[in-house]
Amino acid sequence: MLNINKQSDTFLYQQVVDLIAENIKTGTLSPGDRLPSLRKMSNSAGVSIPTVRQAYIELERQRRVESRPQSGYYVRHRAANPIVRPARPLSVDPEPLRCRSLMERVYDGINNPDLVPLGIANPSMAKPAAKTLHRTMKRVMARAEDRSIGYASTLGEAGLRRQIAYHYLDTIGVNVEPDEICITNGGQEALLLALSAVASRGDIVAVETPTYHGLLELIDSLGMLAVEVETCPEDGVTLSALEQTLQKHAVKACMFSTTLGNPLGVTLPPDDRVKLVKMLEKYDVAMVEDDVYGDLLFDGTRPVPAQFLGSKARILTCGSFSKTASPGYRIGWIVSQKDTDEVARLKRAFSCSSGLLQQMTLSEFMASGDYSRHVKSLRPVLKQNSERMLAVVAEHFPKSTRTSKPVGGSVLWLELPKNVDAEQLFDDAIKAGISIAPGHIFSPCACYRNFVRLSYGHPWTDKTEQAIKWLGQHVQRLSTLTS
């Protein structure tokens, strides 16, 4: 009997998918091999024939297997997609932002509802929680009619801060005081307030490379300079490179994503987290910890944010509901044990307070268990989407294309053939009705010119598949044209 667990929360068909995928990965099933027949698999796994059929159809959608009429399902030949390797030299110098106008065009693409949305990192939309959220909000409106349209307090609704504190306790066993949490207008304002609390105009801020373009625009807008630190696609920021940077430059703050960094999707291993905190303490450098994807690892437990791994380092951790549940609510938060007062002062000065109705709604959404249930059901959808996207990319992009291997979140990072310019691809894709994020915008010096980030954070449709196929074929064309 194969290892199928009927008590598990994972659907049976998904367990069969995982089982076959694992066998393909380890080589037990090789390209060209025939899968067991539906009946045989049903017997050996102890699940129904329709369940096996569902699994095989899913594997076919993921391009892992193909069906041959009158014959059965066979393991496909896949392109080799080794993980992207660092493309940058060590210890580069601080750089001003070079690709403002391209960033603006990328946002125009993101904001255009008529395009296939592969350009925006928006995981929650893969399985929207709108119904439950709306139901919850209506209850709040009825219960607190006048109050719910009034001002929230500066730090935010006490009930929501308690729920977030409880979430940290529940998921990672860490004690956070509700008064150490400040509710913000989404994750982006959390980053603004946290960075403003620890650095000011002219200061140097260390970032991963590649890194989230929103960080780069923020650093630039505050008159600071970003210095890139080599980041390994498998293990996150390279600590030896960071130490060299800290020795060479008067870095005021680091701005790192410790879990599922965007766009690499990389998570800093536990040992490195501890070493990172020690290094921050040693060099007396503050850190803004971008943790907005913390709840979105496909499998396994949520890593502990670096802030909770040391008592001396000055770390401000930024979270958000935008990636998990409700982007349009604009509700995020900062956990800060050392800069609580400064964060509150900045919050008051910059935007007074955050939306109350949304805070009350999310507080109830968490308290009822709906949030946990929703995230639990969102993760497998994202995982499935990532597998589908990897498969379609493998099939249609040039063989030399290399990709990240997402273990969570909603984005795939692709290295295209060297002679392909992602800005050209971006422009052509917009004309073809597709929005993507060209690599340029993930570095202040616009150096990831043959990289793109694709998002699988939307319900998977034929349009998605067609769009990726078009992109792959167009990359083929571009690489041939210019070679």
Next chain:
Amino acid sequence: MLNINKQSDTFLYQQVVDLIAENIKTGTLSPGDRLPSLRKMSNSAGVSIPTVRQAYIELERQRRVESRPQSGYYVRHRAANPIVRPARPLSVDPEPLRCRSLMERVYDGINNPDLVPLGIANPSMAKPAAKTLHRTMKRVMARAEDRSIGYASTLGEAGLRRQIAYHYLDTIGVNVEPDEICITNGGQEALLLALSAVASRGDIVAVETPTYHGLLELIDSLGMLAVEVETCPEDGVTLSALEQTLQKHAVKACMFSTTLGNPLGVTLPPDDRVKLVKMLEKYDVAMVEDDVYGDLLFDGTRPVPAQFLGSKARILTCGSFSKTASPGYRIGWIVSQKDTDEVARLKRAFSCSSGLLQQMTLSEFMASGDYSRHVKSLRPVLKQNSERMLAVVAEHFPKSTRTSKPVGGSVLWLELPKNVDAEQLFDDAIKAGISIAPGHIFSPCACYRNFVRLSYGHPWTDKTEQAIKWLGQHVQRLSTLTS
């Protein structure tokens, strides 16, 4: 027949109130005079006896008249409350913020729901539009289920920007392009983005004195310095004083409220608006125009924001729904003809976008006419509240107390006897269950020490009246103790 207009939108009883008040003001009715009997007034005004009775009861609540058993209503003797005069010398130097910790305590008071809320400027709560807003939001949820929880675009929902543009056209006949409007997280973020667009760390910003404490905290948080410009409680910022300041200091931007400035409630006359714009052009100084109270003049038409009075000056006008309809929605906006791109860039970098569901709701709230109807019904409530507050202040505060004469908005500015410290009053009031705003926080150098700002922007109750009475009596005590 007296001048009563039965076609008017103003309630008949309110017209009677206005008529009597006007007669008291002009001296036709003097203190001690008896009002016409109910029957006589009913005949001469052509309204019913119950209507006249309602008017007289209201006049009694406003402390303008008093009833004497078996005799009728008589005009009361009122304390003389001349308008506050400038208390500051001309052309002072830029000042860093001195009263941070007091500001924090004021916000603690504001955020405490158990206190009588005289400390926060929150006009919309005098007549909450919650029912209509909730109904509208539910319609939006039903119509755009998934979309309404998603990201808004950077500039904000196109429909709402069109409605705001139309509102400018409708109320002041000014053409604004929807693309010149950027939706923000409330008025405070509008101020942040507008100021960040035109000035940076170390720059000097000219402000009215006294001025809104939120401006001072913002300027301070951005590492800028505020320089105060003499402001006349009757006519707004004194232009000769402003010119001296511009000659003496390298002012980068002005941050003025042209309509219903907070806390003076003063509105810049039309001629001075034009002169101000010319002066900004002459000295090449930008202006952030705080116009969040623009819709809340009790009577008469909305003045035209300075931005629309000149084509060369760089002016960014900040508006908000927080003062008129929905503080907790955190939806405000910037109109900027010259800095549109920079504002959008900052908005994206600082907070990505604003809440979509609230934007869609407000768009529909405006399109249906509900917004205009609501504001129209809110103004007379605020006016009535202001009259009540003035009357209770006149009755219970020391005779030497001087007050502003609100013509809109929700706050009264009081000058107390010189020896009364408003910080002491604030501390004692908190203990007595009342939150107020001490004068210190309306100036960077904390110089309005014997001033307080009281808000009448909440439903008027016996508690409100008792609280003002307690404050008046306590000011009496404090002035006696220390004299």
